[in-house]
Amino acid sequence: MRRHAISRRGFLAGAGLGALACGRFARGAAAPPPNVIIMLTDDLGYGDLGAYGAPGNDTPNLDRMSAEGVRFTDFYVPQPVCSASRAGLLTGCCPNRIGILGALGPKSVHGLHEREVTIAEAVKQRGYATAIFGKWHLGHHPRFLPTRHGFDTYFGLPYSNDMWPHHPEDPNYPPLPLIEGERVIAENPDQTRLTTWYTERAAAFIRANRDRPFFLYLAHSMPHVPLYVSEKFKGKSPRGLYGDVIRELDWSAGEVLAEVARCGLDSRTLVIFCSDNGPWLSYGDHGGSAGPLREGKGTAWEGGIRVPAIMRWPGTIPEKSVCREPAGTLDLLPTIAGLAGAALPEHPIDGKNILPLMKAEPEARSPHEALCFFWNNELHAVRSGRFKLHLPHSYRTMEGQAQGSGGKPGKYASARTELALYDLGADIGERNDLAAQRPDLVAEITERGRAFEAALAKTRRAAGRIEKEI
């Protein structure tokens, strides 16, 4: 792989070559690499889409997208919280490898280090146009913004939409900025417009770049609380406001797919839909559903880390495919880099190329012997084959607690798991602990997890940090 690896310096030098490459694609002398669109939702749960068993008919476009491509049943985020999850998706690295943990906020003085290589930077080597519309959450200071990490265009929020003076529990947040490029263009924007604004810009970007390869990252702020929906979707879902918001996100996906089709790009465009973590259960009726999975956001139970993932690429991904192999957002960077013909970063990453899984090749197997799930820097769980081991740890739970409602959260209780082993193939809800019956598997998976943890600890990289707040 060394031959194909390039450093950050190489990326910068390669920018000019990218422009030349683009011209060559335009003249048709070589087949262009595919366009890539990632649609990411915030806190949408495993049980929130019809294609994953949600009742009602709130997601017809995403259900159709699933039927036209592949649906992953066992797709994971590396950590069940916004900034950490997004860092993993964009860099292919465990978030604790690169120092992006938890959820950054307006007081954070750190962000994604300039040495890290995002998907946008990777595909820029090949002349891709790049844009992010939506939530960034990898540092709000100028040096950490998307425009410094390979994105030509940025419009959206720098962090979560609840980090504003209307927060239900903390009124001390400063005004929420809406950013275009590197400039704050509004404060406390009308959140009923966010999904529409992001979607309109996404469609315009596709149209403008129809003749060259592009990477579009549509990172919705919804359905993260506070929930907001435009007038045209208000009161439409029997599920209430949360369902209305899901309907508007589904509409957004439909608009993006329609624009791809209108531009004649269906067979040249890989479209990926997934969520950044499981539902925020303390918000009750304003939070999503994990379906059959245990717990939600902020935990290493399946409800926190397993998310819906649908991928569509007509002519390359067979229709009505289902992939049951473990994979995750960490795999997107190496897979997309492979499709684009772009070099992988020189530094260690954790994702693997899962193109054979995406294409639903019958013999394709997960490239991961073990998927490790940390909370901050602490190893909480390891998935290996059909089994999942929990290392002893504390976690938050809403079991037995009064639910939140109407945008006000309930209170989590603290719970603890000891060493526990679950057969996810037979027990998706993680209720039947097999640790006492299978000490061999407990020892084997523990060893895998601890070996990964030790190797990662030796090659960890620090986040970027400003000397003082600016």
Ligand SMILES: [Ca+2]
């Ligand atoms: Ca989230």
